[in-house]
Amino acid sequence: MKTHLYKMLLAAGIILFSISSCKKFGDTNIDPTRSSNMDPSVQLTTAQLRFSGDLNVNERTSFMMTMPLVQHIAGSYSNRWGGIYFNSPNVMGVLWEDSYGSDLVNIIDAVKRTTDVAAQSNLNAVCRIMKVYSFARMTDLYGDIPYSEAGLGIKAKFDTQAEIYDSFFRELTAASVQLNTARDAVKGDIFYNGDINAWKKFANSLHLRLAMRLVKINPTKAKTEAQLAFNAGVFTSNADICKTVHEDIQNPYEEVGKGNIKGNGVSASFFNGGAVPGRFTTPFLNQLNSTNDPRMKYMVKNYVDLPGGNPLNRIDITEPLLAVTGGYFGVNPGNYIWDDFKSAIAITVPGVGAYSALNNDQKAQPANFLLRFNAPFLHLTYAEVELLLAEATFRFGATFGGTASSHYQKGIEAAMLQLSLFPGGPTIPSTEINAFLQGNALIAGRELELINTQLWITLFLNGPEAYANWRRSGFPVLTPGTNAEEPGESLTIPRRFEYPYTEEEQNRVNFEKVLPALGGVDSWNGRVWWDKL
Template identity: 30%
Template sequence: MKKIYNSWFLITLVLMTLSCQDDFEEINTNSVDPTSTSVDPVFLLNSAIINTSFSNAQLIYDMGVVQQIVSPNSGVLTGANYNQDNRDVTDDHWVKYYENVIKNTGDILGQLEQEGAPSRPNLKNITRLVKALTFMILTDEYGDIPYFEAGKGIYDQIVLPKYDAQEAIYKDLIKEVREAVAGLNASAMVETGEVMYAGDTGKWRRFGNSLLLRVGMHLSEVDPALAEEIVREAFAAGVMRGNEDNYVVRHDNNYLNDNGALLNATEANNIYLVDTFVDYLLETEDPRLGALAIRYTNATSGPDQIQENGSTAAVDQIGMPMGYDNGTIGAVAENMGLASFYAFSQIDRYRVVRQAAPMFIITHAQTQLLLAEAAVRGWVSGNPADYYNTGIRAHMELMVQYHVDSEIPAADINSYLTNNPFNPADAMQQIGTQYWVACFLNGPEAFANFRRTGYPILTPNPYPSQDITGDFINRLTYPNSEVATNTSNLNEAVSRMGTDDLNTKVWWDK
């Protein structure tokens, strides 16, 4: 009897062991691991694309430096309004892009490399383009940054990446964009699940060439020969052809526009359009002012700023001057005959910065204006005036994408172009100033182009207590988290680039 029992026990044990072996891989596979092959990496790509929209640092720094918006308030809104360092804000771009874009694109590329997946070249190369776009924004904002070792925490276990010189970053960005565009293949698997262009390789190729054009133009002062080479190449390959090619992040109630979320909540009553920007649009009778702005003409407090009390008429708009705080701006408003400083013009949060408003990152309008500058320099063929007018028209025509009530009639566009013709004798200033307008709500690019070209011509912010020694902020400071945890790598970058403050210039800023 004992022998029979032992035999049955051994048979049962063998069967259980075989069963466990059959189930072992399934049981021990994390089905929700984003690096697992069970998860389509296109979902990580979509998360990366959505998070290329700008953080709130652009409201407090980038757009403040170029004098498009300002707040009289301190605390969390301290930044370009006072030309002061506020590392609770300067880290916003860094944290959002590294944690949500660079990490995800790095994971995708690591997974594809691990799998050896030649069947999805379009996924790989679209990912490379999104990654390149994001790194360009990051290095333009901060200077030297983690680049070659960044985004490799999962597959290479690099948690404290070294910082790379901006010159090396830019040269590798050129290589990455070139290779990614060349690697797009209309005959390969179409990545229809991606949220930007639904896998349309033609649009991704034109986006990549437009990105390459922007990279080239950023080098115009530091390396004109290389800049010309890159610009010619991008132009010949074919850039964006219309607003349907725009790289625009479309938000919804699940994926909110960060700027819209802020301006419709805690800071709804605290951020205003700068008089420099408003006055320029008024003087040229630019219809974009009525599409972008709102003024609560009789507001004496924040609660008075409701849509029913607002005017979007251009003639009613009054911008807030720079150089004041919440202790001094009230007297300025009173001297101007306003009910209070709450009666200065704001970005219209009911249209342009709704919580679900789109965010335009690279556009046909901006691309055409860069081509206008390139044509003036003799780097591309074509009439600068044609590129200039096409760029302005394209930007005015996309206003309707913010909201139907922001649509600019064709007749108004035609009238504006007739009354504000391109003047070859003043070409660079005109183009640079129009680029400033076309980059409204694209603070990082407006900030970059202002440093590169010096346009528009701005009077320095006169606020009395500042953390800068020159006229304007030149870069954003590194996050405190990097100062504390990646100290040695950060210090190496600082020793190479210059002091970690708002004064130090990035490599291409000559």
């Protein structure tokens, strides 16, 4: 498998190098020089690996912005952009610049190359699904974006998010139907290794996720599309999870050609450049603690502070520290790790001896297994599907295969068990899961809060998706972060990413057409189409 992956990476790296070389000639929407015989399966590999393997994108989009915005992590200086609300178009613009210039160009072209090619019918369907998935992350963060004209070698117009979502639903429905086990074998597929039935379920489950985005802006359409997705067949177990299994490599920053995307880019961002790894926030720890969530003792650890480093050389001091403190300390939203400073605590660490646990040591961190460089990136999980079905059942009625309560319980159980997918991760005993379910039933009048709070926990390490679900649902209720010594640039939690300067400069005519929908200004406090009050 590693040899096969290495060969695909080499080919993908060649594509990426040629594309990144073309970017300097102008607009990120300009189609790079096209090869007449490009292999679309390699283009698929490129799009898949870059999604979670590109350190440049994942560090800024997840670690610096969306994970702090949803108050999963805080404390690192690099968390300040999304945690204290420092507005940096350069940070927000990297996803746009890198995606339009590489993975989106590749997947758009792969769809074109395989359209109406009988011998590549399944590959075409898979690429269409991957195109929707890639563009969904973009539009959910920015709002209106170039879509229908992207990659055509022109100054692309911005499609409205409503138009884009209509296209998403059509594409996912058609691609799911098009997939057929009797047709071509799909090569280059990192997600499912060409499993056609798995791709059908992924297409339908992604359809469900996107349908539930519309519950505020168009609940009737949300219900219709959610039902269509469910009827077509969504995930039914953790075996269906869509994930990228990364290699145990710390992706370097700004590598020539940006070709090394084998490791987990989110994990690498916690340890990049000698930075202090982000800590859990106090609200996240309070949620786990107040509900006696068994995940807490597995996911939350204390380590000897070692800026930079890697997740396999950290010294675990959790048990001796808890024996003294009686509980975990997090970082308050908007704060740095040195705020709320803790005095040193004398402890004895097995195998090490006497140790003075300083302030940084006492602020709780994600466990090693979560941040290993070969940790899987979970794109879409069975747990998320079940929790979305719980909400759909509550909102729309009992036409989704169970009660809201049964879906809720299945979602929580799946979320706890999916931790075992991580190398070195735990298999939480059924006794602990059942005890949690018995003590945390779905309560009448609080259904949306409880379901989406569980989604908030489940989506840890998938910052963009957690941010999207928080905005569409409003839960959990988060208090904006503040820092008395270093005030941020927003009094509320920002609701979207601002467009990069290059788009305003190089595509001004089309750029200016989207501003009225944002209140006349490109502000991160504006709202995307589906995120309405």
